[in-house]
């Protein structure tokens with residue numbers, strides 16, 4: 125017996141899910157695209173078994189339907205789906221970054237014998253589109269599911285079992301609690317990163333030195349400001365109330381620093397850093413969280429031409445994928461270093477081991 129999985133919106137997340145499921149025993153993956161050009165691309169990338177522009181063709185007979193479109197389109201997709209003759213027992217799920225809005229919308233559109241279970245794989249990147257999709261995206265990440273109390277346990281377990289192919293850890297959370305927590309640890313940081321980059325961008329209008337000196341660390345801590353504008357417009361608008369409250373609290377935090385600076389309150393500043401330091405040291409290390417970690421190592425390198433090529437070749441022949449390579453001319457604690465970035469911990473560890481056997485000194 126085959127299990128048919130339909131994926132609506134085969135971009136970064138839909139394409140990555142398709143890659144996790146395609147070729148698994150008894151599973152057929154069909155991708156739905158709303159544009160002919162994207163359909164050609166998803167077939168070329170080979171992430172699905174078949175692709176179609178027809179919603180009906182994708183959804184009919186499907187055992188699982190994944191909605192992987194921008195959050196602002198979920199309501200209209202759900203509405204259209206509930207007007208189709210879906211298979212008895214079909215599970216509709218989504219991957220949207222907010223959960224309360226889609227949960228209340230799903231309550232309104234009932235379809236006998238079909239269950240909706242909200243979902244949010246908490247892994248991703250600033251990139252978008254099927255070209256950025258990878259089967260490793262969700263490995264060791266948290267995958268939140270937000271079933272309403274009416275969803276039969278049997279349906280929840282079936283979805284959970286299918287998702288084992290993602291190698292993510294499933295966590296069950298109430299939709300509103302999800303939005304409050306993810307608002308604080310993912311949505312607010314995205315707003316702050318964008319605001320910070322735009323603030324520096326404005327200063328740079330009058331002095332190009334800002335852009336030049338912002339290389340390295342500033343670029344890293346603001347990586348998420350390069351995220352897709354449409355995806356993020358929808359996320360922020362959908363989590364509006366939570367974000368307004370978080371931004372008011374953020375204003376208070378900023379206000380605290382203004383007061384401490386105005387009052388030359390050295391001990392207050394020290395205490396703020398100490399408190400943050402302590403809480404940060406208690407955060408789980410090197411586990412995939414809401415914001416993707418950078419997996420970077422630093423190696424001491426001799427200053428001679430061709431060194432980048434040499435290192436890249438060494439890693440290339442061992443099929444270790446580098447996502448970035450950069451010579452850093454001066455770092456306060458480690459002079460003369462090269463930074464190597466990887467997309468996951470496994471690649472980083474293999475690179476570290478190999479470079480150490482070649483005699484390089486590796487720093488984390």
Ligand SMILES: NC(=O)C1=CN([C@@H]2O[C@H](COP(=O)(O)OP(=O)(O)OC[C@H]3O[C@@H](n4cnc5c(N)ncnc54)[C@H](O)[C@@H]3O)[C@@H](O)[C@H]2O)C=CC1
Pocket residue numbers: 132133134135136137138158162192193194195197219220221222244245246247248249250251252253254352355359
């Ligand atoms: N980007 C990330 O890292 C993460 C995103 N998410 C959620 O996953 C969903 C998909 O995001 P991504 O895969 O990053 O985006 P993406 O832009 O890579 O993919 C979106 C897909 O939806 C399709 N689509 C269908 N109807 C559309 C319409 N009317 N307008 C625009 N696109 C339409 C696009 O063609 C594309 O294939 C979003 O709901 C997002 O909140 C969840 C976890 C992580």
Ligand SMILES: O=C(O)C(=O)Cc1ccc(O)cc1
Pocket residue numbers: 220221245246247248249250251310348414415416417
């Ligand atoms: O780029 C990053 O690190 C992200 O923050 C990716 C991301 C984007 C949206 C989500 O709902 C979850 C993860």
